[in-house]
Amino acid sequence: MSVVPSTSPNFKANVKEALADEQLQNALANIKNGFVRNRRIASERLAEFEALRDQARDIKTHTIEHLDVYLEIYQQNVEASGGQVHWAMDEVEARKIILEICQNADAKTVTKGKTMIGEEIGINEYLEENGIEPIETDLGEYIIQLRGEMPSHIIAPATHVSKEQVADAFKETHTELDADRSLEDADDLLAEARAMLRDKFIQADVGITGANFLIAETGSSVIVTNEGNGDLTQTLPKVHIALASIEKVVPTLEDVTTLLRVLARSATGQEISSYTTFSTGPRRATDLDGPEEYHVVIVDNGRTEMLAGDFSEMLRCIRCGACMNHCPVYNAVGGHAYGWVYPGPMGAVLTPGLMGLDEAAHLPQASTLCGKCEEVCPVRIPLPTLLRRWRDQVYARDLSDWMTKWGLKYWAMFAKRPALYNFLANPKMRLLAWWAKKHGHLKSIPTLKGWTENRNFPAPEGKTFHQLWKERK
Ligand code: SF4
Structure with missing residues (x-):
């Protein structure tokens, strides 16, 4: 059971609240108009897109079937490049490992890139409890950190927040700035966030990032961002911690290039994201910058159990968010209604797998089974089939309401x-x-x-x- 508070059992009440929230409904309309259209244009423009999806599926399927082998190769290559790999069975172990690394570095502040596994293990709360200040550096994550919220989308965490709400959060937090300054334009907000974060990057003792992929053959971690904040997070502090779950490993550089070609197109409709950064080990003598220590914390947190069961295909997920962008249920209720870290169709399959069906029995019902999620998933996860499998279990275990x-x-x-x-x-x-x-x-x-x-x-x-x-x- 995760320590991150979940309201998944209250899904129905959450939905009622979301449907009545006018501001949220306006924000959700942007997803339909933006991400969905952009993905369609990007995929139509690339003749081999469907073939690439097949390759991406096969790469992930092969890796998951040989996960132990590739994780071992990955560890050997991280160590060969001077880094350290730490294994965590669950969120308790993961948090302890990260805290220990931070304490060894005598860290007071930690900058963070976007990491969904970080949300899953509740790392921010734990660091705060132990006297270390975590600072989110992805703009969306920074906004929701100020508002004390969870992400509502896996690639656009603050998609539910209006410009006016961001301005309010900034005025409440950045009290050292002129209270009468104008924050009406998105550019003003961006400039202010950038100015506030600049010093934090420089002051941070440790930088924590997620990892979109871990490459077994090189021992590298890969992050994909559009803001460049991940690069500053992992190169400026003296210690870099890459935090990832076990299924993020892929065999080769070549495999990663295939996955990157479908990831950005499926997520934002870009051919490639603005920053795609590969990190291998700590700074070498000839490097101009980079951390003195490079740690990778690899977390299981229920995935090995999924691997052995009926839901192993879900571990192919590369967190592009396309399934939620195209989901009529997500588009009606937003991400917070799902009650935990992962929303939309991927969350409705993954959350019961990670938290248990007792906690998340409502989520597999949150689907019209229209099939759009499977249609757009870059790694062809049969989401409707997996949702039906969970529904069978809900029924078999008598967890449905009367x-x-x-x-x-x-x-x-x-x-x-x-x-x-x-x-x-x-x-x-x-x-x-x-x-x-x-x-x-x-x-x-x-x-x-x-x-x-x-x-x-x-x-x-x-x-x-x-x-x-x-x-x-
Ligand atoms: S399930 Fe597929 S579409 Fe949804 S986030 Fe994962 S990879 Fe993307």
């Missing part, structure tokens, strides 16, 4: 008796079609309020599925 159990029981009773099903469903369908005639859709259905509370229900039109199926034969 309404769902009751509903499924009665639906099954009718579904097993097609004549009875048609006898009852056909007139109902005709009634709904007649009722919706005026608007072309239904604004409310008395017994199914949840379906129509926040959107119109399409009017039934034409023949039923059963009728069409019969005609097809």
